[in-house]
Amino acid sequence: xxxxxxxxxxxxxxxxxxxxxxxxxxxxxxxxxxxxxxxxxxxxxxxxxxxxxxxxxxxxxxxxxxxxxxxxxxxxxxxxxxxxxxxxxxxxxxxxxxxxxxxxxxxxxxxxxxxxxxxxxxxxxxxxxxxxxxxxxxxxxxxxxxxxxxxxxxxxxxxxxxxxxxxxxxxxxxxxxxxxxxxxxxxxxxxxxxxxxxxxxxxxxxxxxxxxxxxxxxxxxx
Numbered sequence: 001x002x003x004x005x006x007x008x009x010x011x012x013x014x015x016x017x018x019x020x021x022x023x024x025x026x027x028x029x030x031x032x033x034x035x036x037x038x039x040x041x042x043x044x045x046x047x048x049x050x051x052x053x054x055x056x057x058x059x060x061x062x063x064x065x066x067x068x069x070x071x072x073x074x075x076x077x078x079x080x081x082x083x084x085x086x087x088x089x090x091x092x093x094x095x096x097x098x099x100x101x102x103x104x105x106x107x108x109x110x111x112x113x114x115x116x117x118x119x120x121x122x123x124x125x126x127x128x129x130x131x132x133x134x135x136x137x138x139x140x141x142x143x144x145x146x147x148x149x150x151x152x153x154x155x156x157x158x159x160x161x162x163x164x165x166x167x168x169x170x171x172x173x174x175x176x177x178x179x180x181x182x183x184x185x186x187x188x189x190x191x192x193x194x195x196x197x198x199x200x201x202x203x204x205x206x207x208x209x210x211x212x213x214x215x216x217x218x219x220x221x222x
Contacts, residue, residue: 029041029042029170030169030170030173030174031173031174031177032170032174038170042170045166046163046166046167048060048064049159049162049163049166050163051063051064052159053159053160053163072094075093076093076094079093130142136205137198137201137202137205140201
């Protein structure tokens with residue numbers, strides 16, 4: 001069972017089939033269902049990120065594009081010469097890819113925009129809630145995370161973090177899948193301890209604790 005969850009994923013697929021068309025190939029890659037494809041994507045992506053960390057983005061893009069162009073031109077010439085020598089007519093070697101429909105329909109654009117807007121709205125609402133201290137415990141947790149990030153920023157630059165995130169994307173899901181039971185046990189233990197500590201802090205610091213609706217209404221009536 002993947003981290004996406006079969007039930008949740010099926011529900012998403014029914015509501016937004018475009019999301020599934022993106023998630024399914026991504027899931028296949030990061031879980032190494034096809035080792036060859038995942039290896040190619042992981043290797044190419046890692047080399048590109050390491051190159052960007054050492055050279056400018058424009059230079060990396062230009063060199064990679066030149067390399068790809070050189071490869072396609074060389075292959076095109078090779079196939080043309082082979083067809084001429086063997087007197088065959090196989091057509092353009094990239095005909096299959098030239099006929100692919102890469103256009104974005106109006107519906108696809110609307111789906112993508114809808115998902116993006118929903119995530120942006122949720123993100124901004126959560127930031128407002130944390131910065132304006134709707135719940136003091138959550139805001140304290142957020143502050144601790146920001147404090148940790150100051151040390152992370154001092155140890156690593158942005159590009160290094162991107163590389164680490166990319167490597168983690170192709171390793172951690174598979175590790176979790178292979179050791180799901182033992183990892184879940186430790187995660188549940190950590191969550192229970194964190195919840196216990198959080199409850200103790202809430203009792204010690206009552207500021208920001210939300211009262212039950214019924215109690216709040218009774219106080220208004222008084």
